[in-house]
Amino acid sequence: MNPINLQEKFAQFSEHWSPKVVGELNGQHIKLAKFQGEFVWHKHDEEDELFFVVNGSFVMEFRDKNVLLNEGEFLIVPKGVEHRPVATEEVWVMLFEPASTLNTGDTINELTKFELEKL
Amino acid sequence: MNPINLQEKFAQFSEHWSPKVVGELNGQHIKLAKFQGEFVWHKHDEEDELFFVVNGSFVMEFRDKNVLLNEGEFLIVPKGVEHRPVATEEVWVMLFEPASTLNTGDTINELTKFELEKL
Structure with missing residues (x-):
């Protein structure tokens, strides 16, 4: 039971589209x-x-609209809804989702991360 | 599927120890x-x-230690572990937990909120 400092954790990696696990609770x-x-x-x-x-901002693209997400904002994408994050500049994101979630969902390609590093 | 801005939501209430639901996903x-x-x-x-x-900081007291939590930090309190948040000055906190979670857990008193407002 130690506090997790987001800035310190983000400082520990630089690669894009490679989620790191920093906490686990209730199967999430x-x-x-x-x-x-x-x-x-x-x-x-x-x-x-x-x-x-x-930190930063990005656009979540859906098939019928785009949603801009700024610092200090969150968005919940319901299951079954196609989406694609697009970031013109680097953005730092915290995700909350079931432990079973694969980063690329039903699309398996070179971006798919089957094993996630824990920080 | 709209972005939720934390500052805007926090501006909508002032009472202490009265969690507001601002999102729901996967039963959480x-x-x-x-x-x-x-x-x-x-x-x-x-x-x-x-x-x-x-925004701000507070101390999470446990029976055997105290943990200081500053802005940009999170702490996971496992089930079954007695705890007590103490804030010298007002602090703004975001919680992730199962929808079933009662704010005062196994202690029912005047602080218990059986019904939570959704913002």
Whole structure:
């Protein structure tokens, strides 16, 4: 039971689109990720996903609209909804989602991370 | 699917120790609360609880130690562990926990909130 400092954890990695697990509770993971560029379109059939912006901003693209997310804001993407995060500049994001959640959902490609590092 | 701005939500209430639900996913709630003063000793038999400090700082007291939590830090309190938040000055906290979680856990008193407002 030690406090987790987000800035310290974010300072420990630089790669994009590679979520790190920094906490676990009730079968859910707290993950930190740095986004930059365009991710892949995907959905999660069984998991809702929360994105909280710690630093910067990004756009969550949906098939029918785009949602801009700024620092200090979060967005919940319900299961089954296709989405794609796009970040013009690097953004730091905290995710809250079931431990079973795969980063690319139903789209398996070179961005898929089957094993997540714990920080 | 709209972004939730924490500062805007915190501006909508002033009372202490009265969590507001601002998001729900996978059976979990995202709650915002303002703490000031000493809460009640309690534990949650079935739920782990995450406290993330958005503004200010507070001390989480345990029976065998105290943990200081500053802005930008989170702490996970495992189920079954007695704890008591104490805030010398007002602190703004975001909580992640199962929707079933009662704010005072196994201690029912005048601080217990059986119904939570949604913001």
